[in-house]
Amino acid sequence: MENPNYISSLQNPKLKRILQLQEKSRNRKKESVFVVEGKREIDLLIKANYRIEELFYCEAFHEEDDLSELLTLVKANYPISKEAYQKIAYRGSTEGIIAIVKSKNHNLDKLVFTSNNPLILVAEAPEKPGNIGAILRTADAANIDAVIIANPKTDLYNPNIIRSSVGTVFTNQLATANSADVIAYLKENQFEIYSAILQDAVSYLTPNYQTKCAIIVGTEADGLTDEWREASTENIIIPMQGKIDSMNVSVATGILLFEAVRQRNRNQN
Known part of the structure; x- marks a missing residue:
């Protein structure tokens, strides 16, 4: 049975939001969130007590079992198609996981x-x-x-x-x-x-x-x-x-x- 959170449409609003957050500093500041790509970076921010709002992962690169602990931590998680992931991936190399994360106060x-x-x-x-x-x-x-x-x-x-x-x-x-x-x-x-x-x-x-x-x-x-x-x-x-x-x-x-x-x-x- 297909996951009801599965995203395949390249026009999905969540994907559009990720692209806006990646490209525009004013959007990041307005929403107090930012985008992070990569398992290592996500592991580091969790250890630093950042809060992940939404998690997107591509099953073509990750099995759910590989991310089971992370998916338990982040309830708002979305498997996405390879095409959808490639649209929002910022890096040249593909890691198959992207998160929207709450910013911290740096005063x-x-x-x-x-x-x-x-x-x-x-x-x-x-x-x-x-x-x-x-x-x-x-x-x-x-x-x-x-x-x-x-x-x-x-x-x-x-x-x-x-x-x-x-x-x-x-x-x-x-x-x-x-x-x-x-x-x-x-x-x-x-x-x-x-x-x-x-x-x-x-x-x-x-x-x-x-x-x-x-x-x-x-x-x-x-x-x-x-x-x-x-x-x-x-x-x-x-x-x-x-x-x-x-x-x-x-x-x-x-x-x-x-x-x-x-x-x-x-x-x-």
Whole structure:
């Protein structure tokens, strides 16, 4: 007997809604939901206590038994035809499972730290989803306490960010705000501020990152705004050995964060 929830029509309103949510940030913000594709990403968001509103899976790629636990968690689940799935699939590779998920509140006051000396990253005005995703992967790899996006240009639930972050948009503790509010938050909570700025800077190897601190990075094109130069405890620089004076922001982020992690691990040992 065919499942009454089975979707085969390419004109089904639920499929049209998914496409609108994938394509339009204003729709995601208006409805406070977003779309996630892939079993790994869905597993990560469940562990991070996100709530799935609707789940769509293609039986051509998944047997119900493979998803039995997930289908138990999500009552609003819909098997769909291969053609219907291919219409809404965002990735080139096919994984056969897509979810509509409730967004979280990412205000600064929602940040919670279990450490007395948290290490956080602030990225000001990153625009390219690929860079944001790479930064989030790096932050997850370093296991830092939070990532703050200052002056955000792209919403966190952009499908390209979710894809390029390989789901680490769900594993990191995230907040967004304008730079002035982020600076006020860091000052109020007594964070040392280390801004990656070329001018009046010391080597990134110089500061002591074992304290309660924030590492601040900007874009390759524009760097950080003057607000961060004025607020900085110390400006830091990665000395360039070649002919150019900057590198990709996600690469620079990795160098800075793992130096901080190295210092902290040394202190623990």
